[in-house]
Amino acid sequence: MADPRIERFTGPIAAFVVMVTVVMGTAAVLFARKLGFAESQVQAFYLGSEATFAPPRSLAGLLEVAVPHLLAIPMMVFVTQHLVAFVSRARRRPFAAVAGVTSGCAAVVIAGGLAIRFAWPALAPLKIVAFVGLEGTMLVWLGLLVAALRGSEGAPPRVSG
Amino acid sequence: MRFLVQPVPEALERARPPVRAFLAFTALLLLAWVASRAAHGALTPAGLELILEPAPGERLGPVALWEEVHQGAFLYGFLLLALGSLLAVCPVSRRVRNALLALATAAALLDLGAPLLPVALPGFPGWAALRIGAFVVAVGALLAMTSLAWATFGRETRGSDG
Numbered sequence: 436m437a438d439p440r441i442e443r444f445t446g447p448i449a450a451f452v453v454m455v456t457v458v459m460g461t462a463a464v465l466f467a468r469k470l471g472f473a474e475s476q477v478q479a480f481y482l483g484s485e486a487t488f489a490p491p492r493s494l495a496g497l498l499e500v501a502v503p504h505l506l507a508i509p510m511m512v513f514v515t516q517h518l519v520a521f522v523s524r525a526r527r528r529p530f531a532a533v534a535g536v537t538s539g540c541a542a543v544v545i546a547g548g549l550a551i552r553f554a555w556p557a558l559a560p561l562k563i564v565a566f567v568g569l570e571g572t573m574l575v576w577l578g579l580l581v582a583a584l585r586g587s588e589g590a591p592p593r594v595s596g
Numbered sequence: 597m598r599f600l601v602q603p604v605p606e607a608l609e610r611a612r613p614p615v616r617a618f619l620a621f622t623a624l625l626l627l628a629w630v631a632s633r634a635a636h637g638a639l640t641p642a643g644l645e646l647i648l649e650p651a652p653g654e655r656l657g658p659v660a661l662w663e664e665v666h667q668g669a670f671l672y673g674f675l676l677l678a679l680g681s682l683l684a685v686c687p688v689s690r691r692v693r694n695a696l697l698a699l700a701t702a703a704a705l706l707d708l709g710a711p712l713l714p715v716a717l718p719g720f721p722g723w724a725a726l727r728i729g730a731f732v733v734a735v736g737a738l739l740a741m742t743s744l745a746w747a748t749f750g751r752e753t754r755g756s757d758g
Contacts, residue, residue, distance in 0.1 A: 443684040443685075443690075444680075444681055444684055446680055446684075446693075446694060446697045446698075447676060447677045447678075447679075447680025447681045447684065447697065448677065450673070450676035450677065450680060450697060450700075450701045451673050451674075451676060451677035453673075453701070453705070454669045454670070454672050454673025454676065454704070455669075455673055457665065457666075457669035457673075457705075457708060458666060458669045458670050458673065461662050461663075461665050461666035461669065462666060464656070464662050465659065465662050465663065465666060468656065468659055468662070469659065507670060510674075511670070511673075514674070514677070
């Protein structure tokens with residue numbers, strides 16, 4: 436049974452979950468279309484390609500993408516995890532472990548482009564793995580949120596300051 | 597969120613100035629969003645089709661379309677969560693706040709999804725007008741939520757039901 440203090444937030448949280456799902460879905464489409472899920476495609480995106488006449492990415496161009504994402508992704512991850520901690524009875528250690536994986540993947544996704552372009556192109560597979568990890572763990576968080584809101588976790592949510 | 601979940605009058609009253617400042621910025625954001633779309637020609641069907649209509653052979657539509665849906669969903673998600681949560685502790689009837697939230701969410705989804713219609717069903721008529729209408733309704737509902745929260749947040753204690 437849902438905690439009555441949480442019940443009134445069910446609507447806003449459900450709307451948030453729907454929109455985050457759209458954000459994650461469109462992120463996957465954009466990743467596939469702009470970079471691709473092959474190592475060579477990711478390297479070509481950042482380093483340029485003679486075959487497609489694509490120039491290498493400039494520092495300014497990479498920062499133009501990285502800076503807003505440095506706000507948006509951590510903010511979205513933080514708010515989602517905050518809500519999960521708030522409405523579910525997830526245990527502390529698994530919660531911290533998955534939260535760490537999500538944050539680590541987010542950091543690699545954001546910084547990966549700069550590293551591939553200016554430091555080590557062989558990091559391309561890591562960027563792909565981190566993106567898949569970020570998407571996967573975000574799906575876990577969203578699933579936990581939905582389960583908690585539907586009261587299917589079997590116990591009242593933990594509400595503590 | 598503690599002050600939202602345990603809405604004691606003193607806490608809500610203390611939170612009113614920053615909440616009102618946030619709501620003022622939210623209203624500015626919504627108005628700026630409308631201005632931005634107008635400046636890009638995205639508030640007329642012809643202008644919108646020019647920007648987002650898939651070119652022949654472009655199976656998934658232009659990348660700009662996906663970027664816009666991506667950014668729009670982020671913005672809508674945070675606005676719906678923040679405004680919906682604030683309204684939940686305002687002395688507003690449950691019916692009104694649920695209706696506004698449902699209207700804003702449905703219109704937002706339509707705003708985000710309408711440009712995908714000609715991608716899924718090439719030649720789909722009227723998607724641009726549908727998107728403009730949905731955007732106007734979504735922004736209108738969000739502005740109504742903002743105004744309502746501005747006027748009522750911290751005014752009186754609510755029951756546990758809301």
